[in-house]
Amino acid sequence: MRVKSVFITGASSGLGLELAKLYKSKGWRVGACARRADVLNMLKEKYGFETYAVDVVDRDQMSQAIEDFSKEGLDLVIANAGKSYEKKTRLPNFSVGRELIDINLLGVMNTFEPAVNKMLEQNHGQLAAISSIAALNGLPGVSAYSASKAAVAKLCESLGLDLARENISVTCIFPGFIDTPLTQKNPHPMPSMISVEEAANKVYEGISKKKRKVFFPFKFTMMVRILALLPRSIYAKIMSMKKFNYSLEE
Numbered sequence: 001m002r003v004k005s006v007f008i009t010g011a012s013s014g015l016g017l018e019l020a021k022l023y024k025s026k027g028w029r030v031g032a033c034a035r036r037a038d039v040l041n042m043l044k045e046k047y048g049f050e051t052y053a054v055d056v057v058d059r060d061q062m063s064q065a066i067e068d069f070s071k072e073g074l075d076l077v078i079a080n081a082g083k084s085y086e087k088k089t090r091l092p093n094f095s096v097g098r099e100l101i102d103i104n105l106l107g108v109m110n111t112f113e114p115a116v117n118k119m120l121e122q123n124h125g126q127l128a129a130i131s132s133i134a135a136l137n138g139l140p141g142v143s144a145y146s147a148s149k150a151a152v153a154k155l156c157e158s159l160g161l162d163l164a165r166e167n168i169s170v171t172c173i174f175p176g177f178i179d180t181p182l183t184q185k186n187p188h189p190m191p192s193m194i195s196v197e198e199a200a201n202k203v204y205e206g207i208s209k210k211k212r213k214v215f216f217p218f219k220f221t222m223m224v225r226i227l228a229l230l231p232r233s234i235y236a237k238i239m240s241m242k243k244f245n246y247s248l249e250e
Ligand SMILES: NC(=O)c1ccc[n+]([C@@H]2O[C@H](COP(=O)([O-])OP(=O)(O)OC[C@H]3O[C@@H](n4cnc5c(N)ncnc54)[C@H](OP(=O)(O)O)[C@@H]3O)[C@@H](O)[C@H]2O)c1
Pocket: 009, 010, 011, 012, 013, 014, 015, 016, 033, 034, 035, 036, 039, 054, 055, 056, 057, 080, 081, 082, 083, 084, 103, 107, 130, 131, 132, 133, 174, 175, 176, 177, 178, 179, 180, 181, 182, 183
């Protein structure tokens, strides 16, 4: 039987690394992509991943990497690479915002484009992207992060409709807080934070079931989904409360 293959971006740390380890432990071929070549070399040695030191913002290099990895087929691609604001400020920083859109949104498109080309050729496959619960409501201090994740969610929803007849399914993941290097920089409380191992298992389970949307942890994401249903004037009143804004820097 042919060994299944998955290409994962942002696999040098946090959720992406945990997913790469999990898929490898289940017998999959794993293509691990990130920018830091030294970290990837170490992971190649330790776990046997096939590594690609590529920036997801570089469309040509991403095409090359995915084409190279997929010569014997591509079952799944997980667009996980992402970045958030290091400083959450009261007034918007548009240059950081542009960088986040480049990585979090265009990076997903640069990952999906060559994957879809391969999947159309072989007539099967699955695309998955890591969005966030930040996609569900515009959150204070992280405008472009919320915008990039909302755009990824809609990108996945549309592609799921467009590609269903081609036997390509699309899964969008909406995690709450996960304990990774990305959140370890946050100065504010992070309710219902879960471990990276638990998060990777939830992602694996949702992808295996070919769900269109995956939310976790259940209670916290349900609360955020209910918040998204409120009239925006009530949402704005709730978010103007001191406890939601105290961590924003001037
Ligand atoms: N942690 C959370 O609470 C949480 C919640 C919701 C959603 N998410 C999403 O989950 C995903 C993974 O986040 P994480 O928490 O695991 O963060 P992380 O530990 O900071 O990992 C981010 C990964 O993305 C890679 N990366 C960043 N920019 C890249 C680029 N331009 N090209 C290629 N790789 C790039 C990084 O590797 P290099 O630096 O080596 O390139 C690293 O491997 C992100 O999309 C994030 O938005 C996280």
